[in-house]
Amino acid sequence: MSPLLHHLSSERLLDFVDGRLTPAEQSSVEAHLASCAACSSQAAAFKRVITVMRSDATQDAPEHMVNRAIRLFRTRHPRTAEPSLRRRVVAALRLDSAQQRLAFGMRAAPQAARELLFDIDDESELEVRIEPAEGGWRVAGQVLGACTGGQVLLEGSAGQAATELNAQCEFSLPPQPGAIYKLLLRLEDVDVEVPILELRA
Ligand SMILES: [Zn+2]
Known part of the structure; x- marks a missing residue:
């Protein structure tokens, strides 16, 4: 089955960009991206968004800062309770x-x-x-x-x-x-x- 016939879902690409996949899942996504321009450009777009989110030091609202920290914490602890809470x-x-x-x-x-x-x-x-x-x-x-x-x-x-x-x-x-x-x-x-x-x- 050609990987090109089955594009990766947005969720999959986001998890990939966010580092939330297992090593095996990660390799299979990397293999698809290597041969699919559409999915790799979408992955690049997601990566830009996440990079902006992580590097944005201009937030001044304390509540927003707290929520952002929670998001980053969840990102760093990928396989905890988060998926079932979403x-x-x-x-x-x-x-x-x-x-x-x-x-x-x-x-x-x-x-x-x-x-x-x-x-x-x-x-x-x-x-x-x-x-x-x-x-x-x-x-x-x-x-x-x-x-x-x-x-x-x-x-x-x-x-x-x-x-x-x-x-x-x-x-x-x-x-x-x-x-x-x-x-x-x-x-x-x-x-x-x-x-x-x-x-x-
Ligand atoms: Zn694809």
Whole structure:
């Protein structure tokens, strides 16, 4: 079976970049990366995010510092209780400005930003804005409610991008070509997935 037919999942790549795999798993990922440009460029993007997170000395909010230290501690103690504590949820779409325009018979203004609102759980929501930029689409947004930082990953057949939430839990990804993507949020104790995010007006 060709390794190219089975790309590595984001979770696998993140665990690899974060040093959380067993030596055997590590070797198998390394073998795949050696022969797969797509997965190795994604691994490189994850590595940049994690490097930024670890080297960011500009945080001044004490609470944020504590949470960051907890994350680093977990990273250094990979095979403890952390995996079982993490939750995985699929964000539920609550509002889509494009659908609202259709429902009310309004025509979409050309080049208008599209806004989506997702429920993560009882305590938090995800706001996503999709707006045209540089011939593609910029995806930006914010986690509202319980949020202490994390990473955002956008991946699709046309490309991928990753960034870190700022102190206000906002993010803005570099513009991507119009296509269907998956959006992943890796928050303190939960992985949130938006399985289908179509970049269009
Ligand atoms: Zn691959």
